[in-house]
Structure formats: C-alpha cells, structure tokens
Amino acid sequence: MSVRQQVQNLLDFIDASPSPWHVVKTIEAQLATQTPAWERLDETAKWTLQPGGRYYVVRDDSSIVLFVQGQKPLAETGFKIIGAHTDSPGLRIKPNAASSVDGLLRLGVEIYGGPILATFTDRDLSLAGRMSYKNDQGDIASLLVKFDQPLLRLPNLAIHMNRTVNEDGLKLQKQTELPLILSALTEEQLPQAYFSALLQQQTGVAATRILSWDLAVYDTQKGAFWGAENQFYADSQLDNLSSCHAALQALLFDDMQPDTTLVCAFFDHEEIGSQSNKGADGSFLPDVLQRIALSTAEGSEDVARALAKSFMISADMAHAYQPNFPNAYDPDHKVGVNKGPVIKVNANQSYSSESVSAAMFADWCEQAEVPYQTYSHRCDMPCGSTIGPITAAKLGIRSIDVGSPMWAMHSIRESAGVLDHDYLIRVMKRFFAE
Missing domain, CATH: 3.40.630.10 (Zn peptidases)
Known part of the structure; x- marks a missing residue:
C-alpha cells in the first residue's frame, strides 16, 4: 500500500x-x-x-x-x-438536553476533556454514539446511533456585537453559550418529545422505550489532503x-x-x-x-x-x-x-x-x-x-x-x-x- x-x-x-x-x-x-x-x-x-x-x-x-x-x-x-x-475531546449531549428559547430548539451539551471550543462554531455538526433502550423481551439493550446529515450548529456572534473578538479571542460561556441549535419549533411542539421522536426516527426504537444515551457531537466534514503537493492531511x-x-x-x-x-x-x-x-x-x-x-x-x-x-x-x-x-x-x-x-x-x-x-x-x-x-x-x-x-x-x-x-x-x-x-x-x- x-x-x-x-x-x-x-x-x-x-x-x-x-x-x-x-x-x-x-x-x-x-x-x-x-x-x-x-x-x-x-x-x-x-x-x-x-x-x-x-x-x-x-x-x-x-x-x-x-x-x-x-x-x-x-x-x-x-x-x-x-x-x-x-x-x-469534544461535546457530549446532556440527559435532559432539549430546550426551547424564542422558538428555537437547542440541545444542551457538556464539555468532554479539553477541546478548543472556538473551533466548534460555524461547523456542520451532527450526533453519534450509543443509545440504551428496553427491547421486546423487556431487557436492556444498546445500539449505535449516527446521524449522517448536518444536524446541529453553533453560530458565532457577529463581529458588530463582539468588536474585540480578533484582539481578545473568542470566549464562550460554557453553560449559556454552548447549546447547539437543532430546529425551529412551533408553540405546540415540546422540545424533549421532539428530540425523542428524532431518535426514534433514526433508530427505529419507540421513543417510549428509549432510556438513556451517550451521544457525542461530531463534525460531518470528511477528512482531506491539503497543501500544494498534498503533503498534509486534516480531519x-x-x-x-x-x-x-x-x-x-x-x-x-x-x-x-x-x-x-x-x-x-x-x-x-x-x-x-x-x-x-x-x-x-x-x-x-x-x-x-x-x-x-x-x-x-x-x-x-x-x-x-x-x-x-x-x-x-x-x-x-x-x-x-x-x-x-x-x-x-x-x-x-x-x-x-x-x-x-x-x-x-x-x-x-x-x-x-x-x-x-x-x-x-x-x-x-x-x-x-x-x-x-x-x-x-x-x-x-x-x-x-x-x-x-x-x-x-x-x-x-x-x-x-x-x-x-x-x-x-x-x-x-x-x-x-x-x-x-x-x-x-x-x-x-x-x-x-x-
């Protein structure tokens, strides 16, 4: 090879x-x-x-x-x-992750390890990991979950509202400024039910049987060679x-x-x-x-x-x-x-x-x-x-x-x-x- x-x-x-x-x-x-x-x-x-x-x-x-x-x-x-x-290192989805703010559904995250948080902004993000549920026999089972499409985003704040970002660097408040935007919601839709339905659609497991998950946030951009002679790679x-x-x-x-x-x-x-x-x-x-x-x-x-x-x-x-x-x-x-x-x-x-x-x-x-x-x-x-x-x-x-x-x-x-x-x-x- x-x-x-x-x-x-x-x-x-x-x-x-x-x-x-x-x-x-x-x-x-x-x-x-x-x-x-x-x-x-x-x-x-x-x-x-x-x-x-x-x-x-x-x-x-x-x-x-x-x-x-x-x-x-x-x-x-x-x-x-x-x-x-x-x-x-990266971001992991919290247990009661889904919340609605001004009509937008966001997923709360916890920081795993020591990622460079600023690099997660303005990227095509999605979810992957493991989900646990109760199967037809009443036993606890697990399966892998992976959403292939860009599902989430952490939009940056415009420079007009953060004038010193290029001098001071991008600093994100870990509790309030890291939740990821997932969708727009109507007034009738409940955030946690919406997220559970999304997991059901992806896995085929009824939302009522889903018990817990270990879900990581990942970048959907594929790995690539770069450089004038392709002597480097990124992923x-x-x-x-x-x-x-x-x-x-x-x-x-x-x-x-x-x-x-x-x-x-x-x-x-x-x-x-x-x-x-x-x-x-x-x-x-x-x-x-x-x-x-x-x-x-x-x-x-x-x-x-x-x-x-x-x-x-x-x-x-x-x-x-x-x-x-x-x-x-x-x-x-x-x-x-x-x-x-x-x-x-x-x-x-x-x-x-x-x-x-x-x-x-x-x-x-x-x-x-x-x-x-x-x-x-x-x-x-x-x-x-x-x-x-x-x-x-x-x-x-x-x-x-x-x-x-x-x-x-x-x-x-x-x-x-x-x-x-x-x-x-x-x-x-x-x-x-x-």
Whole structure:
C-alpha cells in the first residue's frame, strides 16, 4: 500500500468512527475481513487460547484489546504492547438536553476533556454514539446511533456585537453559550418529545422505550489532503485515532506466527483521566494479560516474569512546531511535520519515556529506516500526559511515549503530515516483528 493510500485508509477509518463506540465497531468490521480469522472473547466465559491464535476483547463497547498469542511461553518472551485511546475531546449531549428559547430548539451539551471550543462554531455538526433502550423481551439493550446529515450548529456572534473578538479571542460561556441549535419549533411542539421522536426516527426504537444515551457531537466534514503537493492531511480525531489506526495496521500487516504475544490496547476515557472500568487506569488490560497467562497454564510467578520482560509503546500524538507561534515551543525541541515519529520526554513522568526505552525505540526506527525526533515541553507551561505512565505503573513494565507530530491538537479539525503516518506504521511493524 502506498503512503497516500495508507493515509486515505486512515481518513476513511476516522470518518467511519465519529465516537469511541463507533471506533470499536469499525475495528471489528476490519477484523472480520482478515485471514486467519479473529475470535471475539467474552469476559464472562472461560478462555481457551491456542499458540498463533488471534483474539480480541471488548469492554463496554468503546475499549478493545486485541492480541496474537505467541508461540513461546510468556515467561520467556513477555508481551509486546501498543497502547492508544479511542476517545477525543469534544461535546457530549446532556440527559435532559432539549430546550426551547424564542422558538428555537437547542440541545444542551457538556464539555468532554479539553477541546478548543472556538473551533466548534460555524461547523456542520451532527450526533453519534450509543443509545440504551428496553427491547421486546423487556431487557436492556444498546445500539449505535449516527446521524449522517448536518444536524446541529453553533453560530458565532457577529463581529458588530463582539468588536474585540480578533484582539481578545473568542470566549464562550460554557453553560449559556454552548447549546447547539437543532430546529425551529412551533408553540405546540415540546422540545424533549421532539428530540425523542428524532431518535426514534433514526433508530427505529419507540421513543417510549428509549432510556438513556451517550451521544457525542461530531463534525460531518470528511477528512482531506491539503497543501500544494498534498503533503498534509486534516480531519477530526487525529488525536488519537491516527495512533489506533497505525497500531492496527502494524498488527494486521501479515499472517506472522510470532514467538512473543503481541497486544494492541485501545482505551476510552483517556481525555478525562482514564479512571473508569474501561480506561487505562482501570483493570481492563491487566485482566486480559492475566487471563492470557492463566489460559496457557502459567503460574503467578511466571506472570510476573512475563511482565518484567514486556515492553509497551504508548502512542499518542505530538505537538509539531507551528512557526506562527514560536514562543509556544522550547527552541531546542522543535519537532517538524513529515520528519518522523516523536519520542516524548518529561522528567516528571507526564510521559513514560526514559533513556533506555528511548534508546530502544530509536534503534527500532533505525532498523526500519525511519527518522525520529525528540520533544520536550516548555518548562513554563503545563505538560499534558498520556496512558503511558498510568499503564506502566499499573503493570510494572518498561514503556515509551511516542506519537506522530500534528498541528491544532484538540481542535475539531486537526492536521498532520502524510509521511509521518507511514513512518509510525513502519516502526510499529519493526517493534512487533523483532
């Protein structure tokens, strides 16, 4: 597959995955086309695993762990793990969302994570996520919801009423100025009933059976290449679906029979701290790794030995240098778009990288003939974090934080370099194949 085709495949992956629940569905759909076949495991059932077998586990519809069972005992080889996250910052619809003001129906939203709120204005927005309802048998069931058409909008205030917006920046009052316009209502129409009827029309589930939802706001504009030579691309959710896609391509790239058990772990809730039953700070990955060991008759001491021999790549996007804002960067650690994956370093362990893991990743890059860069945040600015330190601490394994460089992180429309996605896939393949 060419470099451009790899990125087009990524854009298609993102556009099919407007919410964390859709991300997992898209991954499952891709696994269904693979040979040898992938088997979905149930956490409530007993697992029987075979060397070379391909398996995956889903927890609560939006986190997924995939693994290829190694040929050799875990105590001899350990695990090779790539971790990333399925969620992105944005807006989520509140439970009692619909209200009417001066004949306009609006949906109230809650801020999820740390989005750049101003980028949500004047965009063609819609809804996607999960809805729970009572089925014909009286049981609680869930299904995915996705409105394809532009459904919502957050119109900006005209400059005539906000004269200093270009000097002071657009500032939105989080409670009163973020509700999204959905429709015009007549006096007879009730806001919540109207919204429930809309969900019924989209899903086929009677409004009286709808109990709750997890609905994210997403941008309906498709991903695109840009630049005079199409050397860049833009889409929503590059942070961090680009990393999920790269890791998935590395795991699926051939029908290898590895000696080591290979794992991809994609978690929800990273953007809000990872503290949930399906987040990186929960038990999901430790549970799966322990069950892999137990199903292969490894004792508790062998599990500890396996973890001591394991390595994890925590893959999350990195801040590329933007020359319009030079004062936002450490001048000695400027990383460029289309110049290779970035090793992210922080002395206070906001990133899990340290000298040994950084050297190991640099060596894999050199073996894969991939350039690499190193990033350190300005000392006078707070540094973000990733699942890397959380997972490394929970499992006690060596880890590194890396990612492709990108612009406008946490905007509703992010940008990155075409070459970098291929670079990251190549070094991840090298990691899994070593």
